[in-house]
Every structure is written in C-alpha cells, then in structure tokens.
Amino acid sequence: MVHDEHNWHYKQALQDAKNKTPMPWIGIYVAVASLICSLAMAADVFHGFRHKKLWFPCKFFVLNAASLTLLSVAMKLPTDLSTDMPGKVDQLAKLSSTTFLSTAIGNFMPSLGSIDDKDIFMNITALTIFVITILTNICIQLGTGLLSNFLRVEHTAVIFCMLVLFVISSFSALTVSTTKKHIQMKYTDVHKKASSEVSEETETFTVEKLKENVKKYWMMAETGNPQFVMARSVTCSASGAICSLTTFILAEAEIRTFLTSTNYPYYFNSDYKSSIFFVLVIQSIGVLIGTIGPTFRWFTAIRSKLSEGRGKSSKSVLKAEKYWMERLVWWRESPLALRIRGQKRRKVVHITKNLILDFCINVQKVIVAASKSVLLVSVLLINPLWSCFHYYRVLKRKLVSKPSASNNNTGSESEFGPNAKLDLSCYVLYLEGEEELALQIMKNYRNATDHFLLNGRKKHPKYLKQLVEKSTGFMGVAKFDSDRVPSLNSEELPNYWSLPVVTLTTIAIALPNIGNHEVDRLLRSISEGLLYVSHVEKFLDGKGEMVNIRNAANIVWLEVDLFRKWLNEDLQKMALERKTSKETLERLGDIAKNIVMEFKTNMTGDLKENHLNWPIKAIAANSMYRVNQTLLLDHICNNDETDERLFEQLSVMIADILGACLTNLPRVINMKCFCSAIEKREKSVQHAAHLLGETEEILEVLQHYELPPLNPDEAAYIDEWRALIKQEMQITIV
Structure with missing residues (x-):
C-alpha cells in the first residue's frame, strides 16, 4: 500500500514536471511580445525627438487590433491563476506587467484623435474587456494570496492607476x-x-x-x-502624471526587492526559469521608455500654464468646457432609435437612458476637473523652481548682454529674419479654453x-536647374509641334507636358555624333524634371482627361531612361548606324507613322470617337511623328545645321517646355x-x-x-x- 502511494506521488511529480516543461517557452513568448511593444513605443519617442514634436504623436504604437493582441500576450503573467509563482522575481514580473499595461494605455491616448468613431468604439470595447479581465484576475490573486503581501500595496496602487487611466481614455474618446x-x-x-x-x-x-x-x-x-489636439488636452496631461507615478511605483518595488533579497538561489527559482527575468527586464525598460512621451506632454502642459501666468479664478480654471459634454448631451436629448411598444416601457427606457447619460456627464465633468486639478497642483509645485530659473535667465541676460547690446539686437533679427515679422497667431486652431495657449503654440511652431x-x-x-537656365523664354513651347505638319488623324490628339519632353529627349539621344557625357547630363536633367512635371499634371488635370497621355509618357520614359530604347527600338544603335541627323529623324518618323497607321487600320468605333482612349503605343508614336516632322521641316530650311547644334536646340526647346510647366x-x-x-x-x-x-x-x-x-x-x-x-x-x- 505504501509502495503504491509512493509510485502515485512519483508519477504525479513526473506529470507536474512534464506540465511545467513549456513554461520557459511561454515566458520567452511573453518577452518577445513585450519587446515588440517596447520597440514600437521607442520608435514613437525617436520620431518625436527627431521631428522636434515633444508631444510625441503615435505613429507606430497606436490603439488597434495588432497592439491589443500583442498586449494580451504580454499580459500572460497577471492572468496566470494556475501557476504557483511565489518567487520575488515572479511577483515583480506580475507588477511590471500591470505597470506595462498602464503605460501602454497612457501612450494610446493621442492615437484616439486619428481614429474614426467606428474604430474607436471597437477598440475601446476590446480594451474594456481586456482591462476588466486583468483587474478581475489581479483582484482574485490579491484575495487568494497568490500575490504576496510584500508587494500588495504596489499592486493595489498600480491597478488603481490603470483603472483611472482607462476611464480617462474612454471618456476622452467620446470627445x-x-x-x-x-x-x-x-x-x-x-x-x-x-x-x-x-x-x-x-x-x-x-x-x-x-x-x-x-x-x-x-x-x-x-x-x-x-492627435495634437488630444495630446495637449488636460486629460492627456493628467494621464502623463499618472504614468509617471506608476513608473515610480515599479522602480520603488524593484529597488526595495533587490535590496531586501539575500537568498539568491530561491530568488530566481521559478517555473518560467530564466525567461521570467527577461520578461521583467524587457517590461521594465518598456515602462521607462513608454513613460517618456506622457511625461513630456505633462511637463509641456505645466510649462504652458506657467507661461500663461495667473488671472483666472480657480472655479473658472476647473470648469469643464462645453465640448467635453457636447456629445453626451446630444445623446441625452436625442430619441432612441429602438422600437419599443407601450408608453410605459418607452417612458422607463427614456428615463433610464437619461439617468445613465446624466451620470456619464457628471463623470466627464469630474474627470476634467480632476485633470485640471492635477495640472494646477503640478504648476504650484513647479512654480518656485520655474521662478528661480526664470530670474536666473533674466539676470544672466542682463549681465552678458549689456556690453554687446547692439550686436545682440542685430543677431536676433538675423536669427528669425523675415519670419519674425510674420504673425501666425491668427492661423492657430484651438478649442474653447485654449485661447491663452494659442500664443505659446505659435511661438513653438512658428519656424x-x-x-x-x-x-x-x-x-x-541641380541638373534640372542647369537645363532650365538655358531657356531664354517660352518659344520652344510653340516650336516643337508645327501646324504645317500633315495630320494622320481627323482629330489631333492634345499635347500634355511630359509627353513632348520625353519625345524630344528620345530624339536627342538618337542623334549621331553626340558625346555620352552630354546625353547623360540631359537624361539626369529630364529625370529630375519629370518628377515635378508629374506633380503639375496630377494636380491640375482635375477631370483626369489626360491620364492615358501621362501614362504613355511615363512608360515610354522608363524604357528610354533604363535601356535607351523607344518602343523596343535601340536608340544608341540607331545613333551609330545613321550618318546624319536627318536620317535619324526620318527613321524615327517612319517607325512612328507605321505604328499609327497600323493601329488606325484595326481601330474600333469607340477609339475613333475618343482619341484620348488610344493605347499607349499609338499615343507615343503619334507624338513622335508630329515632333519629327516639325524638326524635319526646320532641318530642311537649315541644311547647314550640325548635329551638335540640333542637340543644343532640342535641349533649349525642352528647357522652354519644362520652364513653362514649372511656372x-x-x-x-x-x-x-x-x-x-x-x-x-x-x-x-x-x-x-x-x-x-x-x-x-x-x-x-x-x-x-x-x-x-x-x-x-x-x-x-x-x-x-x-x-x-x-x-x-x-x-x-x-
């Protein structure tokens, strides 16, 4: 009997050991998810510093399905009710997880501004379920003793802060x-x-x-x-103060734990093995990084209040502006869309709805007043230090600037230049209650x-500039396509900026006896120029009538630029085979004419009626034919014209067209x-x-x-x- 009981205990121990085998891998999984979230928050911090946006917009770590999924993985430890985690590292890791979630909620707030109502509702609902799950699990662990008394106060404080952050974020989303x-x-x-x-x-x-x-x-x-409107709100600045508080709580708990721990073999004893230590380190670093953005928003709000000075009563300062409650008031005054039979039932539902919304309106007022109180207290605490710093700066300026006052005045004018005279205060967009903030914002973002x-x-x-400087006017705009050229169509295709440029460049490349360096310089100029021509064509062709012509120019240019070919014709080979420019022009003209005539032979009725719907090859060939014939007419009139001179004329013509377009x-x-x-x-x-x-x-x-x-x-x-x-x-x- 004793032997059987011993075997049972032995098998149970083996089974427990087997069940705990994947725990280290789960810990690594949690650490990786936490690392990805931390890197996203770090990327937002880097982006804010790089672009000098110290309100730190959310570009990488935003409230969406992906971030919530990663956070749900990172929160494995607080929701683990089945694993015995008595070690102090285990307890710290659970605390770091809840602190990490609080920091994430604080970082999410600016991103609410860039989400539409439907996505806000879906994401806030998901976050609500997630936060309630975490809070429930933590409360169960506090009640059952799974969380040790050593960190009970810290756990309680952090989950309270997390709940406050969640409520602030949810009610801020309503605005x-x-x-x-x-x-x-x-x-x-x-x-x-x-x-x-x-x-x-x-x-x-x-x-x-x-x-x-x-x-x-x-x-x-x-x-x-x-996002900036949300980031400069009082609720967002209050969330920064709360995030800083949770970071301080975690730091205090970690320092106290490390200082009071002496038994190191049991200190690192955990079912998650060494992975629990990586989770703790990564999440602690993530909390530190994630606190930077909210804390800077908090201090920016403090600085703005200090710059505004005093003049408002405390009652008016703590008053919630109308836009905070506007949506809730509108919901309260609007009838329900639900169809409910019976007057008494409708009355009960209507009264219940109004009571709920009245409660929400009062909660919103309390949140705004509390957030403003946090900011006001922060200002009162920082004000002595700010005053000392301000007086120090004034005294230093007086002592240093006196000997060279005239030089400093000149320097200040040159520093700002004409921008100092430009008053941008009337172009600052602000909400009710932010009137005094407008001047501070204008100063910060004027330059x-x-x-x-x-x-x-x-x-x-630089190459485009050198080409445009060759232009002496805009005569080339009229010269590239002559009215004397016999038309191949009953209705001629319109010209658009990029296609004549590409066609003229194609001809210039095919000319014989032109140095490679000249051709390369022209190609670089056209590559730079077409980039800006595309902006003009895209924005100013409002009806989109020239889409096919633009596409033809883009596709033909890609072939010309990369392979020195035009509609599969090798331009470099053509330049070597032809002895004179006239032969080259005639060759290109014949190829273009044959393509257009072949297309017209097989053209359907729809294409006959609308020339703008022609295929790309036919549009490019038609442009080549007309430009070639125009150049041939001029070439016949000037038999003494050299290849180099014709290349230069083409360059000037291209410069004229580009210059006209870029105006x-x-x-x-x-x-x-x-x-x-x-x-x-x-x-x-x-x-x-x-x-x-x-x-x-x-x-x-x-x-x-x-x-x-x-x-x-x-x-x-x-x-x-x-x-x-x-x-x-x-x-x-x-």
Missing part, C-alpha cells in the same frame, strides 16, 4: 468627433482668409510669399492635427517649416497646402514644404520671366500656351 468638428469649422474659416490673401497676391507672386503661405497652412495643419524647407534644399535638382508649381504647392481630410493635412503641407525647398532656386529663376496672360486654369495646359504664343508671334510678324 474626438466633437473636437474634430470644432477644429474643422475653424480651419474652414481660416482657410477662407488665407485663400483670399493668396488670390490677392497672385499677380505679384514671389517665392517669399509662397513660403509665407506654406507657413500659414503648416500652422493650421499642425495645430489642427487631431517648424524651416526644417522641411532645409531638407528640401538638400535634395535640390504652375506655385499653384500646385498651394493646392498641396490645402487638404480637406483632417488626418492627411499635416503630411500634405509637409510635402508642399519639401517641394518648395527642392524647387526654390528654379522658381526664383522662373519668377523673372514674363509670363503670358493666361488664367491659372489655362496655364495648366501646354496647348493653351502654344495657341497664345503663336497668336502673339503672328501679331508681331504683321
């Missing part, structure tokens, strides 16, 4: 659509003012005015960024666009500045600033040219330029 609506209304009003100023300055548009316009729209886009302009200048197209860039930049989608606004203005920085030198060259009297819509199309220039040429001849 997202409301704040977006208010910001959008302000953006519309300010945009009308900015666009009217632009239309008044169109006649005398300069690069400096374009820079000012980009700065105005950048201020509007940056201050109206939904933010200089960074993007500088990055754009570093990538300026539309200011309009494109202005169009990029304005973006109706609130989530894409900032990136769109950033692209506009980059584009302005890249093309600044070219625009300065072009602004000295006398432009034809075309309205902006007409100036977007090369055929309008050709018609007007030819008309002026005829008037001059007469």
Whole structure:
C-alpha cells in the first residue's frame, strides 16, 4: 500500500514536471511580445525627438487590433491563476506587467484623435474587456494570496492607476468627433482668409510669399492635427502624471526587492526559469521608455500654464468646457432609435437612458476637473523652481548682454529674419479654453517649416536647374509641334507636358555624333524634371482627361531612361548606324507613322470617337511623328545645321517646355497646402514644404520671366500656351 502511494506521488511529480516543461517557452513568448511593444513605443519617442514634436504623436504604437493582441500576450503573467509563482522575481514580473499595461494605455491616448468613431468604439470595447479581465484576475490573486503581501500595496496602487487611466481614455474618446468638428469649422474659416490673401497676391507672386503661405497652412495643419489636439488636452496631461507615478511605483518595488533579497538561489527559482527575468527586464525598460512621451506632454502642459501666468479664478480654471459634454448631451436629448411598444416601457427606457447619460456627464465633468486639478497642483509645485530659473535667465541676460547690446539686437533679427515679422497667431486652431495657449503654440511652431524647407534644399535638382537656365523664354513651347505638319488623324490628339519632353529627349539621344557625357547630363536633367512635371499634371488635370497621355509618357520614359530604347527600338544603335541627323529623324518618323497607321487600320468605333482612349503605343508614336516632322521641316530650311547644334536646340526647346510647366508649381504647392481630410493635412503641407525647398532656386529663376496672360486654369495646359504664343508671334510678324 505504501509502495503504491509512493509510485502515485512519483508519477504525479513526473506529470507536474512534464506540465511545467513549456513554461520557459511561454515566458520567452511573453518577452518577445513585450519587446515588440517596447520597440514600437521607442520608435514613437525617436520620431518625436527627431521631428522636434515633444508631444510625441503615435505613429507606430497606436490603439488597434495588432497592439491589443500583442498586449494580451504580454499580459500572460497577471492572468496566470494556475501557476504557483511565489518567487520575488515572479511577483515583480506580475507588477511590471500591470505597470506595462498602464503605460501602454497612457501612450494610446493621442492615437484616439486619428481614429474614426467606428474604430474607436471597437477598440475601446476590446480594451474594456481586456482591462476588466486583468483587474478581475489581479483582484482574485490579491484575495487568494497568490500575490504576496510584500508587494500588495504596489499592486493595489498600480491597478488603481490603470483603472483611472482607462476611464480617462474612454471618456476622452467620446470627445474626438466633437473636437474634430470644432477644429474643422475653424480651419474652414481660416482657410477662407488665407485663400483670399493668396488670390490677392497672385499677380505679384514671389517665392517669399509662397513660403509665407506654406507657413500659414503648416500652422493650421499642425495645430489642427487631431492627435495634437488630444495630446495637449488636460486629460492627456493628467494621464502623463499618472504614468509617471506608476513608473515610480515599479522602480520603488524593484529597488526595495533587490535590496531586501539575500537568498539568491530561491530568488530566481521559478517555473518560467530564466525567461521570467527577461520578461521583467524587457517590461521594465518598456515602462521607462513608454513613460517618456506622457511625461513630456505633462511637463509641456505645466510649462504652458506657467507661461500663461495667473488671472483666472480657480472655479473658472476647473470648469469643464462645453465640448467635453457636447456629445453626451446630444445623446441625452436625442430619441432612441429602438422600437419599443407601450408608453410605459418607452417612458422607463427614456428615463433610464437619461439617468445613465446624466451620470456619464457628471463623470466627464469630474474627470476634467480632476485633470485640471492635477495640472494646477503640478504648476504650484513647479512654480518656485520655474521662478528661480526664470530670474536666473533674466539676470544672466542682463549681465552678458549689456556690453554687446547692439550686436545682440542685430543677431536676433538675423536669427528669425523675415519670419519674425510674420504673425501666425491668427492661423492657430484651438478649442474653447485654449485661447491663452494659442500664443505659446505659435511661438513653438512658428519656424517648424524651416526644417522641411532645409531638407528640401538638400535634395535640390541641380541638373534640372542647369537645363532650365538655358531657356531664354517660352518659344520652344510653340516650336516643337508645327501646324504645317500633315495630320494622320481627323482629330489631333492634345499635347500634355511630359509627353513632348520625353519625345524630344528620345530624339536627342538618337542623334549621331553626340558625346555620352552630354546625353547623360540631359537624361539626369529630364529625370529630375519629370518628377515635378508629374506633380503639375496630377494636380491640375482635375477631370483626369489626360491620364492615358501621362501614362504613355511615363512608360515610354522608363524604357528610354533604363535601356535607351523607344518602343523596343535601340536608340544608341540607331545613333551609330545613321550618318546624319536627318536620317535619324526620318527613321524615327517612319517607325512612328507605321505604328499609327497600323493601329488606325484595326481601330474600333469607340477609339475613333475618343482619341484620348488610344493605347499607349499609338499615343507615343503619334507624338513622335508630329515632333519629327516639325524638326524635319526646320532641318530642311537649315541644311547647314550640325548635329551638335540640333542637340543644343532640342535641349533649349525642352528647357522652354519644362520652364513653362514649372511656372504652375506655385499653384500646385498651394493646392498641396490645402487638404480637406483632417488626418492627411499635416503630411500634405509637409510635402508642399519639401517641394518648395527642392524647387526654390528654379522658381526664383522662373519668377523673372514674363509670363503670358493666361488664367491659372489655362496655364495648366501646354496647348493653351502654344495657341497664345503663336497668336502673339503672328501679331508681331504683321
């Protein structure tokens, strides 16, 4: 009997050991999930520092299904009720997990601004279930003694902070659509003012005015960024204070545990083996990194309040603005969409709904008042240190600046330049209660666009600039396609900017007796130029009528640029085989004519009616035929023309077309500045600033040219330029 009992215990021990075998791998799984979340938070911190956005927008670690899934894996230890974890490292790892979740919730808050209502509802619901599960499991472990008394106070404090963070985040999410609506209304009003100023300055548009316009729209886009609106809210700053508190609690628990632990063999004894130590280290580092963003938002709010100074009563300071409750009030006043029979039942449901929403409104008021109280207390605590620092700076400035006051005044003017005179305060978008914050925001972000302009200048197209400088006007726009060329179609295809450039470049490459370095330089110039031509064509072809022509130019250019071929014809081989430029032009013209005639033979009725739907090969061949015939007519009139001279004429013609096209860039930049989608606004203005920085030198060259009297819509199309220039040429001849 004793022997059987001994065997049973032995088998039970073997089974327990077998069951615990995968535990270290589970620990590694938890550590990897925690590491991924930590790296995502670290990436957001790096992105914020790199772009000097100390409110740290959420770009990588956002509230979505992927992050919640990773967090659910990382929270394996707090939800483990079956594994005996008596070791102090086990207990610390559970505390680090709950602290890690609290930090994650604090980091999620700005991302709420960039999520639509449906996704907010789904993600907050998932987060609610997740948080309730964690809280329930922790409470069970506290009640049953699975969590030791050694860290009971820390566990209780952290789960309380996590619950407060969750409630703050959930109620803050209710204001997202409301704040977006208010910001959008302000953006519309300010945009009308900015666009009217632009239309008044169109006649005398300069690069400096374009820079000012980009700065105005950048201020509007940056201050109206939904994530920034959420990040500068009082609830978000309060969450930063709570995240800092939970980090301090974890640090205190770890320091106390390490200082009081003496029995190291049992200290690391765990079913998770050494993986539990990796979980603790990774999550502790993740908490430290994840606290940076919320803490900076908290201190930024403190600094803004200190800069504002005093002047408001405590009652008005703690008052919740209307937009915090606007959505809840609207729900309370709106009838239910549910169909309920019976007047008494409808009455009961209506009263119940109002009671619930009244409770939520009061909770929202308490959250806002408590958040403002946290900020107010923080300001009162920091104010003595801030005053000492402020007085120190003033005293240092007086002592240092006195001997060289005149030099310092000059330096201050040169530091800010013309930007110091540009008042951007009226372009700051703010909510009710943020009036005094507007000036502080304007000071912080007034020169933010200089960074993007500088990055754009570093990538300026030097070869394109050299080519555009060859232009002496815009006569090449009218010369590349002559009216004397017999048409192959009853209705001629329209020209668009990129296709004539590609066609002329193709011909230039095929010319004999041209040095490789000249060809390479031209190709680099065209590669840079077509990038900006594509911006003009994409933004100004509003109806999309020229899509096929643009596609034809892009596909043909890819073949020309990479393989020196045009529709499978080897251009380098052609340049070597032909002895004169005339032979090359005739060869290319014959190939193009044959392609067009072959296509017309097999053309269906739909293509006959709409030439814009022609296939790419036919569009490219038609352009080549007309340009070739035009050049042949000029070549016949100038028999003494050399290959080098013809190549130079083609280069000047291309420069004229590119120059005329790029005069539309200011309009494109202005169009990029304005973006109706609130989530894409900032990136769109950033692209506009980059584009302005890249093309600044070219625009300065072009602004000295006398432009034809075309309205902006007409100036977007090369055929309008050709018609007007030819008309002026005829008037001059007469």
